[in-house]
Amino acid sequence: MKFHYGFYMNKLALIIFSFLLVFSCGTTKNTDKALAIKIDNTQEVKVAKVIEPIIDNTKITWYDFETAIDLSHENKKFIFIDIYTEWCGWCKKMDATTFMDPAVIEYMNKHFYAVKMDAETKSAIAYKGNLYEYKQYNERAGYNTLAVSLLDSKLSFPSFVVLNKNEVRKGTIVGFNSPTVLIQALKNYIE
Numbered sequence: 001m002k003f004h005y006g007f008y009m010n011k012l013a014l015i016i017f018s019f020l021l022v023f024s025c026g027t028t029k030n031t032d033k034a035l036a037i038k039i040d041n042t043q044e045v046k047v048a049k050v051i052e053p054i055i056d057n058t059k060i061t062w063y064d065f066e067t068a069i070d071l072s073h074e075n076k077k078f079i080f081i082d083i084y085t086e087w088c089g090w091c092k093k094m095d096a097t098t099f100m101d102p103a104v105i106e107y108m109n110k111h112f113y114a115v116k117m118d119a120e121t122k123s124a125i126a127y128k129g130n131l132y133e134y135k136q137y138n139e140r141a142g143y144n145t146l147a148v149s150l151l152d153s154k155l156s157f158p159s160f161v162v163l164n165k166n167e168v169r170k171g172t173i174v175g176f177n178s179p180t181v182l183i184q185a186l187k188n189y190i191e
Contacts (some may be wrong), residue, residue, distance in 0.1 A: 101179035
């Protein structure tokens with residue numbers, strides 16, 4: 001019985017291609033780049049096109065925390081985290097004004113994975129081997145422990161946390177910011 005190395009490698013390449021094709025569906029677009037796998041230093045098989053998130057520059061592209069972290073592992077960018085609450089009037093004003101400004105939208109989408117994080121979410125968030133859960137702090141208030149950790153227990157809303165490309169906190173911006181003030185503050189962190 002003779003072993004056919006090429007036959008099995010072609011089957012393996014087909015399986016990998018099928019797997020990538022199935023899991024590459026969603027809100028992504030294809031680029032002209034292709035992922036290649038070298039087989040035994042002589043053959044190169046193109047497996048699938050590399051995908052990247054679709055960015056709509058008419059609005060900020062918001063992600064949940066885990067998705068932003070995953071995207072940052074694939075394509076390094078800073079992470080901007082908007083920590084808000086449902087009852088916060090200034091948070092709503094940021095959404096209606098600053099985050100709708102074309103210059104802010106363009107700057108955020110170009111340099112950041114933007115995250116909306118409700119500080120009072122009861123959904124657990126997994127990050128760096130820890131599970132951050134909702135914790136009741138008194139009769140009326142409870143917060144997700146990741147929001148508390150990111151803000152060093154200084155809860156004020158809205159607050160914005162900037163993580164560098166290695167997910168290290170660069171700083172925090174607190175309170176309502178006009179478009180020009182926010183862009184300048186962000187430039188100070190990434191330049």
